[in-house]
Amino acid sequence: MKKWVLPEIQKGGEIREKYGDFLGEILLSDGFLSNADVDEFFGCGELSDPFLMTDMQKAVEVITAAVENGEQIIVYGDYDCDGVTSAVMLYSYLEQIGAEVGFYIPERSDGFGMNIPALKRLVENGAQLIITVDNGVSANNEAKFLSEKGVKLVITDHHRPNGELPICEACVNPNRTDDISPFKDLCGAGVTLKLLIALENDADFIIENYADLAAVGTIGDVMPLCGENRFIVRKGMESIANEQNIGLNALVRKSGIKCRQITAEDLAFKICPRINCAGRIASAQKAARLLLSDDPESADMMAEELNELNSRRKTLSDDIYEQIEKQIIEDPAILTERVIVLKGNNWHIGMIGLVCSKTAEKYGKPTVVISVVNGTARGSCRSVGNFSIHKMLASCADVLTNFGGHPMAGGFSLPEKDVEILRDKIYSFAREYYPIMPDVELIFNRETKIEEINSQNTALIERLGPFGEGNRRPLLLFRGCTVSAKAQMSGGKFVSFIAKQGKASIRCYSFDFSFEDLFVGNGAVIDIAAYAEINTYNGNTSVQLRFVDFRPSTFDQNRFFAAKRTYEAICRGEGCDGRLFPRVVPQNRGDLMKIYDLLRNFGDKLSLEQLSVFDNSVNYCMLKITADAFVEAGMFEKSGDCLKPVKLSKKCDLFAEGLLSRIKVTDGKVLIT
Secondary structure (H helix, E strand, O other): OOEEEOOOOOOOHHHHHHHHHHHHHHHHHOOOOOHHHHHHHHHOOOOOOHHHOOOHHHHHHHHHHHHHOOOEEEEEOOOOHHHHHHHHHHHHHHHHOOOEEEEEOOOHHHOOOOOHHHHHHHHHOOOOEEEEEOOOOOOHHHHHHHHHOOOEEEEEOOOOOOOOOOOOOEEEOOOOOOOOOOOOOOOHHHHHHHHHHHHHOOHHHHHHHHHHHHHHHHHHOOOOOOHHHHHHHHHHHHHHHOOOOHHHHHHHHHOOOOHHHOOHHHHHHHHHHHHHHHHHHOOHHHHHHHHHOOOHHHHHHHHHHHHHHHHHHHHHHHHHHHHHHHHHHHOHHHHHOOOEEEEEEOOOOOOHHHHHHHHHHHHOOOEEEEEEEOOEEEEEEEOOOOOOHHHHHHHOHHHOOEEEEEOOEEEEEEEHHHHHHHHHHHHHHHHHHOOOOOOOEEEOOEEOOHHHOOHHHHHHHHOOOOOEOOEOOOOEEEEEEEEEEEEEEHHHOEEEEEEEEOOEEEEEEEOOOOOOOOOOOOOOEEEEEEEEEEEEEOOEEEEEEEEEEEEEOOOOHHHHHHHHHHHHHHHOOOOEEHHHHHHHOOOOHHHHHHHHHHHHHHOOOOOHHHHHHHOOOOOHHHHHHHHHHHHHOOOEEEEOOEEEEOOOOOOOOOOOOOHHHHEEEEOOEEEEO
16 A cells, blocks of 8 residues: 655646646756746756766776777676676777677676686786676776786776775765766666777767666666656657667567567666666676677577566566465464564575565565575565665674665675564664654645546656656546446456546556456546556557556545554554554444454455455444454455455454453553453
């Protein structure tokens, strides 16, 4: 359940005057304060001078000299999408200008960035200059090793330095404290693109040939799509549409996308995961070789291999997720904690980040997923709202072997024996610093009428693209819509319906909800959270809504979230104000029968959250406590997120024994004794 938030829109007279109420209000909701801000957003038509970046001139001089002298150059990348595309870009360019060049991409088991064993092999094989892409800014020990061996090092990176820079010939990084270049949000591929422009001294040529890979790296590293990144992605998608990179073109087609219709969302959800999966479960070399391919037939074969790896990735991650769901069913208390902490043995280390994200998304809480292999525990973390993962890990530093990350995500390792200590420290940190945990929010750009969704206004929305991190597709709120013509798509896997509002109507569809998930029927009045889209089919163009959430128009979200917090506080032993007792705990047989009938009729079809939305007369806390009591007494059994009734051989008094008999007001608080 997400908390719907419709921010108050600033007046912004000049923006409304220039762009109209519809687009103007969307721009204002995105934080634009003046027409100058909007013009800058729409008008980024070039990249800033790469030589404004500190050490760029030095990097060009060192690399150019190495090429001219025939020195052995190694491009040192990383195993994720940004690292792979960066390495392919620089290697491809240097090879084309005649350099003696190779590339090295570490395996995930080697860890992030440079490592001494790999460097030893490269040095033994004659490397004279190593150029890092998307890594290196914190590799002080590795840089010292290369210096002692007489091997030159040029670092290109975008991660924030942790202190003193490594020993090197040049360190190109927009996030150096002494860097004066104007745009700081470049990813590794963006920095590499700037390096290529500096080496070639021809921005148009480099952008034409390499913006496609830079765009993939930018989206794969979830960089904000504003400023120079927006320019890179726009140019990159133009190159992809022109099918310039044979390997990337093959991957696009194998992903079921038409090159000429590709969107930034296609890159984010179809292309980048296929590149990433090579490094997750096989070798990132496979993705690099594909992107370097100049033979259509072999490119098709390699793209198909990435497709198969992606299918295997889904199988592996689904298997881990099923184990997680089983843990939660067996121990529901996991979900009542402020942070969800889960542990498994021999879970694939390349999958736990994906599973962690999925779990955090489903349950709306910061999540930690830990895999234990041969006595070592490695974990991945994902955040919700303003909960800081980095601060949480820093508070646990004394039990961690190493850790890293930022407010929204992170990773760590520690000995298996300390996992339970870590769990307690995480719970203590959250209890101290987040007594009230943040809710997952769905933030709207504006409240909209169906009659406003026409081809003209939808085309205005598309002008704001490409959409992604830092430039999300505008989310619109439609209140009081009547459902009609509810229909199954793909055999019920997805759903569509017609939403009516006054005399206006529009087709709505979703890939997030199945036919059963849309648990209201024809004639129901609901509020809808949706994106407006232009649909072209068989030469005909129409507008439609892709909905991402819905709720009955009578739903009281403040009441729901308050009740949810109360239930979890009671389960954690913190309790709640004793005066709430009659509202959150069943008081008599009538309360029990009302909830029993609700569960018997709908509990095997709807989750308890959905039931609370469906029947707004039942307090969610009371519903959860009563359901727990029914399950404890053997009257219902859990089936995923739902409950199935069980035929009892004898009656029992729930107020005399079991959970309800243990919930009391003690010292002014509702507590389980």
